[in-house]
C-alpha cells in the first residue's frame with residue numbers, strides 16, 4: 001500500500017463484518033484501485049462496489065458473483081465536473097483567424113466568438129455538443145455546466161445539446177446566453193429558450209438541469225436584467241453568466257448605463273444559491289462576498305484568461321470551481337494551468353488546484369440535488385474516473401495536489417463512469433462510434449468555418 005496519512009478504507013462506511021447482498025440492481029466491483037479524493041486529500045487502497053447509479057460499498061468483503069473490473073495499479077477518483085464551458089466552441093481548434101488580429105477581449109468577442117455563434121445552425125449546435133461532450137468524457141468528466149449561444153438557431157438549441165449529452169452518457173446543467181447584442185428579438189428568443197428548458201426540467205422531461213443564462217453585464221440592458229431576475233425567481237434557480245472577465249463590464253456600467261457594476265448586479269439579483277459566475281477577474285471584493293454569502297459559485301478559467309490576456313482571478317474558497325471555457329474540456333489540463341498560473345502570480349493559490357476541482361463536483365451535486373456529496377463513500381453517486389497512473393514518486397494525501405498538477409494527464413484516463421455506467425472504457429467511448437464522430441466533426445468544422453466568413 002502506498003504511504004498515506006488517512007485512508008478512504010478506514011474513513012468510508014463499509015460493509016463492516018459481513019458482505020453486502022448483491023440485490024436486484026446491476027452491480028460491478030472496481031477491484032484493487034488506489035482511491036483518491038482531492039479535497040480534503042485522502043487516499044487508500046480499497047475495492048468499490050457499484051450498484052445501480054450509486055456506490056454501495058467501499059472496502060470490506062465484496063459480494064460473491066458480482067462482475068469485477070480490475071483497476072489495480074490505477075487511481076480511482078470522483079469524476080471531474082466542468083463548471084463552466086461552451087460546447088458550441090468545440091469545433092474551433094485551428095479555425096482561420098479573423099481578418100485583423102484582435103487586441104482586446106471586446107475585439108475577440110466581436111471578431112471571433114460572435115462570428116462563430118452566429119454561424120451555428122441546428123446541426124452544428126448538435127455536432128459541436130457531441131464533440132465537446134465526447135472530449136469531456138474521454139478526459140474524465142461526468143458532468144458539464146454549459147453556457148450556450150447560437151443567435152441564428154435559438155429555439156430548441158438546449159434540446160439539441162441535451163440529446164448530444166445523452167448520446168455520450170454525461171449529465172449537464174444547461175442555459176442559453178441571453179443578450180441584447182443582437183436586438184430585442186433575439187434577446188426575447190434567449191429568454192424564451194431558457195424558460196422552455198427550465199419548464200422541461202420542472203416537468204421532469206429531461207434528466208438534466210437548467211439555469212437562467214446570459215452573456216455578460218456589458219451586453220444586457222436594464223429591462224433584461226429584470227426579466228432574468230423574474231425568471232430565476234419563478235423557477236427558484238440560479239443564473240449562469242460571465243461577470244467582470246476584464247474591466248469592460250465596469251466601464252460599460254459607468255459610461256453607458258450610468259450605474260456602477262455592483263448596483264447593476266444587485267438589480268439582476270445574481271447573488272443567489274445555485275448561480276454560476278464565470279471569471280470574476282475584476283470583481284470588487286464586496287460584490288464577491290455578497291455572492292458567496294448567498295450561496296453562488298465562481299468559476300475560474302485560467303487558460304481562457306491567459307488566451308484573452310485579462311489577468312488572474314484572485315478569488316479563493318470552497319465555492320470557487322474550475323472551468324475550461326470552451327477550450328477542450330480537459331479539466332486536468334486546466335488544473336495544471338491553474339497551478340502554474342498562480343505559482344507565477346505568487347498569490348499562494350497554486351496548491352488550491354484540488355480545491356477548485358472538488359468545488360466543481362460539489363456545485364454539480366448541489367444543482368442536481370444529489371443526496372451525498374461527490375466522494376467515494378457508500379451512498380454517493382457512482383461518478384468516477386479511473387486513471388492508469390503509476391506515480392514515479394511517492395503519492396500521499398499531502399502531495400497529491402502536485403500529482404494532479406504535474407503528474408496526471410487526461411491521457412491517463414482509462415475509464416469514465418457516470419451514474420454507475422461506463423461511458424468510457426479502456427479509453428474508448430462506449431456508446432459512440434469514434435471513427436464516425438471524427439468524420440462528422442471534421443465535415444461540420446469545415447462547414448462552420450466557411451459559414452463564419454459571412455459574419456466577420
Ligand SMILES: [Zn+2]
Nearest residue numbers: 147242278325
Ligand atoms: Zn465562458
